[in-house]
Amino acid sequence: MGIAEIFTFDILWPWILSMLLGVVVGATPGLSATMAVALIIPITYYMEPLAGLSMIIGVTFTSIFTGDIPATLLRIPGTPASGVAVLDSYELAKKGRGRLALMLNLLCSAIGGFIGVTMLVFLSPPLSKIALKFTHFQYFWLGVFGLSISAALSMKAPMKGVVSACLGLLVSTIGIDATTGYARFHFGNADLSGGVSFVPAMIGLFGLSEVLNSVHSSATLRRQAVSVEEKPGELREVFANIFGNKLLIMRSSILGTIVGALPGAGADIAAWFSYGVEKKMSREPDKFGTGHVPGVIAPTSANNAAVAGAWIPALVFGIPGDSVTALVLGAMIMYNLRPGPMIFTESADLVNGLFAVAYISQIFLVPVGYIGIRIFSWLLKMPKNLVMGGVILFSIVGSYAINNNPFDVLLMTIFGVVGYFLEKNEIPLSPMILGIILGNIIENNLRIGLLKSEGSLWPFFDNPVCLFLIFCIVFIFAGEKFVRAAFRGVLSMSGRGKK
Numbered sequence: 290m291g292i293a294e295i296f297t298f299d300i301l302w303p304w305i306l307s308m309l310l311g312v313v314v315g316a317t318p319g320l321s322a323t324m325a326v327a328l329i330i331p332i333t334y335y336m337e338p339l340a341g342l343s344m345i346i347g348v349t350f351t352s353i354f355t356g357d358i359p360a361t362l363l364r365i366p367g368t369p370a371s372g373v374a375v376l377d378s379y380e381l382a383k384k385g386r387g388r389l390a391l392m393l394n395l396l397c398s399a400i401g402g403f404i405g406v407t408m409l410v411f412l413s414p415p416l417s418k419i420a421l422k423f424t425h426f427q428y429f430w431l432g433v434f435g436l437s438i439s440a441a442l443s444m445k446a447p448m449k450g451v452v453s454a455c456l457g458l459l460v461s462t463i464g465i466d467a468t469t470g471y472a473r474f475h476f477g478n479a480d481l482s483g484g485v486s487f488v489p490a491m492i493g494l495f496g497l498s499e500v501l502n503s504v505h506s507s508a509t510l511r512r513q514a515v516s517v518e519e520k521p522g523e524l525r526e527v528f529a530n531i532f533g534n535k536l537l538i539m540r541s542s543i544l545g546t547i548v549g550a551l552p553g554a555g556a557d558i559a560a561w562f563s564y565g566v567e568k569k570m571s572r573e574p575d576k577f578g579t580g581h582v583p584g585v586i587a588p589t590s591a592n593n594a595a596v597a598g599a600w601i602p603a604l605v606f607g608i609p610g611d612s613v614t615a616l617v618l619g620a621m622i623m624y625n626l627r628p629g630p631m632i633f634t635e636s637a638d639l640v641n642g643l644f645a646v647a648y649i650s651q652i653f654l655v656p657v658g659y660i661g662i663r664i665f666s667w668l669l670k671m672p673k674n675l676v677m678g679g680v681i682l683f684s685i686v687g688s689y690a691i692n693n694n695p696f697d698v699l700l701m702t703i704f705g706v707v708g709y710f711l712e713k714n715e716i717p718l719s720p721m722i723l724g725i726i727l728g729n730i731i732e733n734n735l736r737i738g739l740l741k742s743e744g745s746l747w748p749f750f751d752n753p754v755c756l757f758l759i760f761c762i763v764f765i766f767a768g769e770k771f772v773r774a775a776f777r778g779v780l781s782m783s784g785r786g787k788k
Contacts, residue, residue, distance in 0.1 A: 294642070295339075295343075295642060295645055295646060295649070299336075299337065299340055300337070300339060300340045300343055303333075303336065303340055303341075303343065303344050304340070304343040304344060304347050304646070304650075304653075305347070305653070305657075306344075307325075307329060307343070307344035307345070307347040307348040307351075308347040308348065308350075308351045308650070308653055308654070308657045309351075309657060309660075310325060310329075310348055310351075311325065311347065311348040311349070311350070311351025311352040311355060311657075312351060312352075312355050312657060312658070312660065312661040312664075314348065314352045314355075315351060315352030315353065315354065315355030315356040315358070315367045315368055315371075315661075316355045316356070316358045316359055316367050316661055316665060317359075317367060317683060317686075317687060318359055318365045318366065318367055318492050318496060318683050318684060318687040322348065322349045322352040322353060322368060322370075322613055323613050323616065324690075325348045325349075325352055326345050326348060326349065326613050326616045326617070327616055329341075329344050329345060329348060330345070330616060330619070330620050330623070332344075333345075333620065334623065338621075338624040338626060338639060339639060339642045339643070339646070341620060341624065342617070342620070342621075342639075342643055342646070343646045345613070345616075345617055345620065346643070346646050346647055346650055347646075347650050347653070349596055349613055350398075350402055350593060350596055350647075350650050350651070350654055351650075351654060351657055351658065352367075352368060353368060353370050353371075353398070353556055353592055353593055353596055354394065354395060354398040354399075354589070354593060354654060354658050355367060355658060355661045356368030356370060356371030356374075357371045357374045357378060357391070357394040357398075357589060358391060358394075358661055358662060358665050359371075359665070359683075360372070360374035360375050360378060360379065360495075361374055361378040361379055361381075361382050361387060361390050361391055361394065362379075362382055362387055362391075362665060363496070363499070363680055364379045364495055364496070364499045365492060365495055365496035365499070365680060365683070365684070366491060366495060368557075369487065369488070369491065369555075369556075369557040369726070370555070370556035370557045370559075370560055370592040370595075371560075371592070372491060372495070372557060372560070372561070372719070372722055373560045373561055373564050373588040373719070374394070374585075374588065374589065375495050375719070376564070376577070376578050376584060376719065377390075377577065377578060377579070377580055377581050377582075377584030377585045378390045378391075378394060378584075378585050378589075380578065380579055380580035381580035381582070381585060383580070384580050386580070387666075388523060388662075388666070389523055389526060389527060389530075390585055391662045392523070392524070392527045392662075393527060393530060393531070393582065393585050393586060393589070394585065394589045395654070395655060395658045395659065395662065396527065396531060396655070397531065397538055397585075397586050397589045397590045398589050398590070398592075398593040398654065398658070399593070399651045399652070399654045399655055399658075400531070400538055400542070400590065400651075401538065401541065401542040401545060401589065401590035401591060401592070401593040401594040402593040402594060402596065402597060402647075402650070402651045402654065403648065403651045404538075404539065404542035404543065404546070404590075404594055405542060405545065405546045405549070405593065405594030405595065405596065405597030405598055406597045406644065406647040406648055406651070408543070408546045408594075408597065408598070408601075409546070409597045409598065409600055409601055409604075409644070409647070410644050412601075413601045413604065413605050423551065423754070424738075425734040425735075425737045425738040425741065426734075426738050426748050426749050426752060426755055427752065427754045427755055427758070428730065428734040429731060429734040429735050429738055429749065430749070430754075430755050430758035430759060430762070431551070431730075431758060432727045432730040432731035432734065433731060433758075433762060434758050434761050434762050434765075435558055435561065435562060435723065435727050436454055436458075436720075436723060436724060436727050436731065437762045437765045437766065449715065449716045449717065450717055450720045451720070452716060453711065453716050453717050453718065453719075453720040453721040453724070454720035454721065454723060454724040455724065456721050456724065457720065457721040457722060457723060457724020457725040457726075457727075457728060458724045458725075458728045458731075459724075460485050460490070460721075460724070460725050460728070461484070461485075461724060461725050461727075461728020461729050461732070462474060462728065462732070463475060463481055463484055463485050464481060464482055464483055464484030464485070465482055465483065465484075467729075467733055467736075468733070468736045468737070468740075478696075480694065480696040484729075485700060485725065486692065486697055486700065487725055487726065488687070488688065488697075489688040489697040489698070489700040489701040489704065490700065490701070490704045490722070490725055491722055492684045492687055492688055492701050492704075492705075493684070493688075493700065493701040493702060493703065493704030493705035493706075493707075493708060494704050494705070494707070494708035494718045494721065494722060495708070495718065495722075496680055496683075496684045496701075496705070497680075497681070497684055497701060497702065497704070497705025497706075497708070497709075498704075498705050498706075498707075498708030498709040498711075498712060498718070499680070500677050500680055500681055500684075500705070501705060501706070501709040502709060502712065504677075530582050530586070531586075534582065534583060534586050537567065537583055537586055537587060537590075538586060538590045540566075540567075541563040541567065541586065541587040541588070541590040541591045541594070542590045542591065542594040543594070544559070544562060544563045544566060544591055544594075545559040545560070545562075545563055545590065545591030545592060545593070545594035545595040545598065546594045546595065546597060546598035546601075547598065548562050548563075548591070548595055548598065549594065549595030549596065549597065549598025549599045549601075550598040550599065550601040550602060555595065555599070556591075556592040556593070556595040556596055556599075557592070557726060558726065558727070559591045559592055559594070559595035559598070560588035560589070560591050560592040560595070561588070561719075561723055562591070563587045563588055563590070563591035564577075564584065564587050564588045564591075565765075566587075567583055567584070567587040568584070569764075569765060571583065596613075597647060599613065599614045600614060600617075600647075602614075603617060603618060603628060604628055604632060604633075604640070605629070605630060606628075606629060606630070607627075607628040607629045626639070684701060684705075685698055685701070688700070688701040
C-alpha cells in the first residue's frame, strides 16, 4: 500500500481526530488508552479496516504520551504507563523546568515509538517466539524482578521501599482467589470481591495525597503551580539533552519494546523496568528522583516503544500483548481478518499500511502533543487553590468513570489519606503502586506453577531464563561489587583447577 493511499480523506480525518481524543483521554486521570479504544471500536464498524486500525494506533500512542502531562505538572499520572513520571519529571517541574520536562517527554516518546515500530517491523518473528515460550515459572520471576526494582527506586532507604512494596502486595490479595475461588479480605463488601481497582488507588496515592500535602503545608495555596514558562534557549537545551542521551534513548526503547512484546506486561511495567535498569546502571543513582534528566528520558522512551512491542505477539501469533491489543484482536475479527503468521501473506497490504500508519503517527504526535502541552500550560496559570480544586474534581470523576461505581471514589479517598501518611513518614509511594500492579502476576503464576509441578519448586530454577532473572534480582539487592567479587572468585577457582 502506497503512502498516497494512506493520506486519503477517509483515513486521515478519523486518524487525526483519534489523536486529538488521545490528548483528552491521556491527560484526564482515570481514563486510559484501553477505554478510548473500547469507545472507538464500535464507531469503526462501518469503516475500512485500515481507517479503524489507524484510529486505534493514533489514540494509543497519543494517550500514552499525554498521560505524562498531568504527572509532570500535577503529580497525577494520566494513565498507568505515566506513573513513573511523578518521580523525575515532576521534580524537574518543581524546579521551574516543567516545559523542559514535557518537551523531553514529547520528543523522546516519538523517538521511542519510532524505534519500537522499527523493531516491530524487523524483529516480530524472533521476539514473538521468545515471548511465546515463557511459562508460569518465567513469569513468576519476571514479576519478582519487576517488584525488586522498588529497592532501586528507594536506594537511600531500601527497607522503606520494601515495606511500601509489601503493602502493595497485600492490597493485591484483596478479592476472589483466582485458584480456589475463595473470597479474601473483602469484609463482606461485594465491591471488593473483584479486588481493588488500580486506577482509583493510583489517583488517590499520587493525586489526593498531593492535595492534602498542599493543604497541610504552611505555604499559601494562592501561589502559582509549577512553572511551565518557556525559557530562552530551552529548545536548544532539549535537543542537547536528547543528543547527549542518545544511547540511553536507544537502550530504553529497545527494553520497552522487548517488555511490551511479553504478553500481559504492558507499557506501565516497561516504563518502571527501564527506569530501574537505568538507575542501576547510572554513575549518579542518587540523582534519580530529584529531577534528573535521564530519569525523565528513560521511562517515556520505553512506554511508547512498548505500545509497538505489544503488537508483535498480537500480529504474529494472535496473542494480545496488553489490554489494547486484546481489543485490537476483537476488532480484526470484526473486520474478517485473521491475526497470526498468515496475516503477512493473506493481508500483506493491510500490514504494510499499519506499519506506515504507526511510523507516521510518531510524526503527528509531535504537533498534537505540543497542543496538549500548550493547553495544560494555560490551565496551570490559574491560582494553585483553583488548580487543586480541579485536581480533586478530576480525581473524583476519573475514579468514578472506570466502573461507574461510587465505591471507587471512596477507595480513591482512602488511598489518598494512606499516601499522605506514608509520605509524611518518608515511605515512597512508587513501590506500593508497583506491588499492586505485579501482585496478581506473581501470585497467580506461583500458584499455577506449583499446581503444574505438583508442589515442586525445582521447575522455578531449572530454566536458563529463570536463572537469568534470579541473577538480575540478586544483582539489584546485592549490588555490583558483590556480583563482581563472586565472578572473580569463580574465575580464580577455575584457574586453580587448570593448574
